[in-house]
Amino acid sequence: MKVWGPLLIWSLVIILEERWLPQVLILSGLTAAAWVYPPRWVYPMALWAGLVVDLTWGRSAGVSSLLLILGVLGVQLIKSQFNQWWVMLITAWTLSLGWQWWFSGQFDWGLWLLTGGLTYVWWGWFKAVTGSRGGVYLKGHNVVG
Amino acid sequence: MTGSISLVKQAAPWLALAVLLVLLERQALAGPLRGGLEWQLFKVQQATGQIGGNLLKPLINWQNFGRMSGRLADLEQRTKQLAVDYSRLAAVEAENERLKALLVQPGGNPSQVMVAAGLLSGSRGTMVDKGRREGVVEGAVVVDAQGVLVGRVRLVRERVSLLERPFEPASRMAVKLAGLNTTGVLTGKGETVVLEGVLQAELLRDGDVVVTSGADTLYPPEIVVGVVSQVLGEAADLTKGAAVELTAAGEAVRILIESQ
Numbered sequence: 430m431k432v433w434g435p436l437l438i439w440s441l442v443i444i445l446e447e448r449w450l451p452q453v454l455i456l457s458g459l460t461a462a463a464w465v466y467p468p469r470w471v472y473p474m475a476l477w478a479g480l481v482v483d484l485t486w487g488r489s490a491g492v493s494s495l496l497l498i499l500g501v502l503g504v505q506l507i508k509s510q511f512n513q514w515w516v517m518l519i520t521a522w523t524l525s526l527g528w529q530w531w532f533s534g535q536f537d538w539g540l541w542l543l544t545g546g547l548t549y550v551w552w553g554w555f556k557a558v559t560g561s562r563g564g565v566y567l568k569g570h571n572v573v574g
Numbered sequence: 575m576t577g578s579i580s581l582v583k584q585a586a587p588w589l590a591l592a593v594l595l596v597l598l599e600r601q602a603l604a605g606p607l608r609g610g611l612e613w614q615l616f617k618v619q620q621a622t623g624q625i626g627g628n629l630l631k632p633l634i635n636w637q638n639f640g641r642m643s644g645r646l647a648d649l650e651q652r653t654k655q656l657a658v659d660y661s662r663l664a665a666v667e668a669e670n671e672r673l674k675a676l677l678v679q680p681g682g683n684p685s686q687v688m689v690a691a692g693l694l695s696g697s698r699g700t701m702v703d704k705g706r707r708e709g710v711v712e713g714a715v716v717v718d719a720q721g722v723l724v725g726r727v728r729l730v731r732e733r734v735s736l737l738e739r740p741f742e743p744a745s746r747m748a749v750k751l752a753g754l755n756t757t758g759v760l761t762g763k764g765e766t767v768v769l770e771g772v773l774q775a776e777l778l779r780d781g782d783v784v785v786t787s788g789a790d791t792l793y794p795p796e797i798v799v800g801v802v803s804q805v806l807g808e809a810a811d812l813t814k815g816a817a818v819e820l821t822a823a824g825e826a827v828r829i830l831i832e833s834q
Contacts, residue, residue: 472588491595
């Protein structure tokens, strides 16, 4: 239940994101999830998010999933070296920069700053629902050691 | 180092799955899966969009309060609507004549069928919930419930289609002013549309109704597109132009498809 709740809300969020906060919700959510949840939960989230992003507007499926899974892998590699919340924020901002450049070729300061803020909010919430000290990631699933 | 290798190993199956999806797409083997998912996502987006719109309505109303005269806006709207109605009436009369002519031909069939569809607009484009399965083809024209132009089909998928809207930068459309000989090209500018290439000697005024001319062979003639909101250009120029306000509205549309 601790995992299914956020996953259900995550599914709704990536469907809603198109109308309200393009890219910000997906990137912030995935970064925070990769920081808190075990990889076996985060990769399906990335795959699903990429599929929704592609299929909602008729693009070829799979490319966004591939990029998001690579992004999650990058986040987890960074976390394995620097497990600090502010590193997570810098990671989210870097991903946001890459996403804006890749998908739109434009840069929006507001969305960029918001990505960091929302990452912190997601992170706090994920930690709260999984346990105050890092949750499931630290409860027997921490592959980083 | 061991930890990093372990992380890459865990990612490998998911990366492989994503690559498989890309390959299936390239070979056009993911059609049924894509069709079902796209259609379901369309419906969920439509529903969530309506909920979101209703939630935001009080906020929008509050923002509008005191900022503009509601009565003035209403009158302006009515004026535009009257102009659109007049032009639409002329189009209906022309269509009526065409149908009458078909009735006297033994075995004659109307050349177009209309497919009702739902419309979904977002920051990445506009879609309708009908696709190849319903006989939609690229280039099919889409109008709203009142017959005002919404756009044309740019890309057809199994159960949804993507539209090109008149305001998109790639959009070019041959148009004329209803009831006048004035012709020009309607060009998309991202969020707005501009009528260009109107000769100085031609009549062009605020409030004129813009309809398709059919000269570009992309759109049938006499479909209402919008209303001239501001004439642009200098008197010394060879041509003049105008900002045009598009008048299509609503989320229920019809797709015009040539019958077989």
